[in-house]
Amino acid sequence: MGQIASSVFRRALMRLSVALAALVLATPLAAQEFEPDCAAAEKFLGKAVQQGRTVGASVLIWQGGEEACFAASGDAVREEGKAFSRDTLVQVFSMTKPVTGVALMQLWEKGAFGLDDPLHWYLPEYQATRVLTGEREDGSAIVAQPRRAITVRDVLRHTAGFSYGPGGEPQNAADRTWQELDPLSADNTLAQFSQKLAQVPLLYEPGTHWSYSAGVDVQARLVEVLSGQPFDSYVKQHIFDPLGMADSGWKRDEADLARLARIYVAQDDGALEAMPRDEWLKPNFMGKPMTMGGSGIVTTVDDYMRFARMLLDEGELDGVRILEPATVQLMATDHLDPRIGPENRSWLVGKGNGGFGFDFFVRTGPPRDAEENRGTTGEFFWDGLPSMLFWIDPVQDMAVVFATQKIDFDGTLHHDIRDAIYGADYTGAK
Structure with missing residues (x-):
């Protein structure tokens, strides 16, 4: 082959390689065939309560456009024998943050x-x-x-x-x-x-x-x-009301106490003791002016699942659009500069193989080992201090809300509920 012909051939090969690479990058992520293991999730909840790892908990799983399962175990208020149920109100703490991010990004869409x-x-x-x-x-x-x-x-x-x-x-x-x-x-x-x-x-x-x-x-x-609106009023008008989240908000009244789960605090010996009432109810029931963007929402698993389903459906739920699809994708994209290495990411590295978007952890690769939480490349999630968790798994068309009220934050509960739902052998997108 002559020098000119050889050069032409190499350039053609290079163009073909670039085209094939572009095709691969444009191909949607594939993952293992999967159905959430609802029986295993329910069994885990019962075992966690029996072992004293938490007083009560529930999990709600949505997949493929319908509810896959709901399970609950234990007590919302142990001292009163009040069961953890669908109707239980929980304080989600930092799971407030994605709601705040959605509110701000609505205003970004408006310029x-x-x-x-x-x-x-x-x-x-x-x-x-x-x-x-x-x-x-x-x-x-x-x-x-x-x-x-x-x-x-x-x-x-x-x-x-x-x-x-x-x-x-x-x-x-x-x-x-x-x-x-x-x-x-x-x-x-x-x-x-x-x-x-x-x-x-x-x-x-x-x-x-x-x-x-x-x-x-x-x-x-x-x-x-x-x-130009108070923060909580804006969220109610532009997120909670359109999504039908009637059980969600910051400031609550005495009528809500009958449904509110108690927060339990782990002692040095592992025993779970009820948080003192004044701490448990502050600031939601104390008439205080602060409405935090990073914490404070009281809600139910069903209400929060409506928010999660909106994100899963790229900004829309039941014909109501909250965000444009591209905005949800933007929020669920890793925005951390590669120069912000693991040593400059504090405890975020413990969340798994990924980075951070706008108020979400974003998984950018499959779990590295069995110790890491199960999950799918492309998922995004956040959690809350009393061991609350929700995640969106677009590849598996699934959203999960896990609710409990245990402090200090117990990441082992999250590891084990994910193992139950995905199975210990799940490797995520591949």
């Missing part, structure tokens, strides 16, 4: 902001926010102007550098400032929260670390400013 706009364009208090660089001998903060502005995208993906408070003894000057200002006090409004958070030094330069934070409460304040 109210750009993802890479500086946050201070809409919340001017953050123009003065500084990053922590050290401490003086007296413990006061040494700060500097961030190398770049915090963007709305940073706020959506936990890369702004915000704190979530010390969670115990203060470790640095930013923690001490948080402790002094107490931005997330239930006595603050979202506007007061934002003004105070802006004074807390950033823990990291924006865009350099994934650091779980009060950023979703900043999202809630953005919703207020951009919509």
Whole structure:
């Protein structure tokens, strides 16, 4: 073969290779044939209660356009012998965050902001926010102007550098400032929260670390400013009411107490003790002004499943559109810069083989080993402090809501409910 002919042949081969690669990338993910194992899920719930791993729990599974199963075991209120049921109200804590993200992205669809706009364009208090660089001998903060502005995208993906408070003894000057200002006090409004958070030094330069934070409460304040409505009113009008989520909301009254599950706290010996009433009911039943974007929703598994089904159906449920399909896909795409390596992702790496989108963990590869939670490439999910969990598995056309009220957060329950539903040999998309 001559030199010219050989060169032409190589270029043709290269074009063919590129075309084949594009075809492979465009082919939808394939996964193992699968039906959720409802019997195994029900058996797991019963065993978990019997073993004292939780007081009560339920799971609701939706697949292929219909309910696959519901199962429940144990008590919602052990002291009263009140069973955990479909009608049980639960506090979902951080499973509030995806609801807040959906609310903000509705406003993005309307052109109210750009993802890479500086946050201070809409919340001017953050123009003065500084990053922590050290401490003086007296413990006061040494700060500097961030190398770049915090963007709305940073706020959506936990890369702004915000704190979530010390969670115990203060470790640095930013923690001490948080402790002094107490931005997330239930006595603050979202506007007061934002003004105070802006004074807390950033823990990291924006865009350099994934650091779980009060950023979703900043999202809630953005919703207020951009919509002109109180945050909870906006969510009720634009998400809860259209989706028929009549049992969902932040502020509750005494009538709801009859259906509210008690939160149980694991002791050093493993025993589960009821959380004191004032803590258990705060702030939902205490008449406090704070409506957090990152926590606070009280709901049922059926109500939250309506939200999950909307996401599974790419933004629509029963003919009502909440988000455009492309927006749901955007939220469920990994947005973490590869330069934010595992060492700069805190405990996110423990969630599995994946990254983070907008208020969701996003699975980008199959489970690496049997110790990792079962799941499918392309799924997205989040969970909540009292061991709550939901996930969307588009490949298997499935949504799952797992409800329990156990603190501290127990990831082993999530591992085992996924094993029960998927089976221990499930490897995900391949």
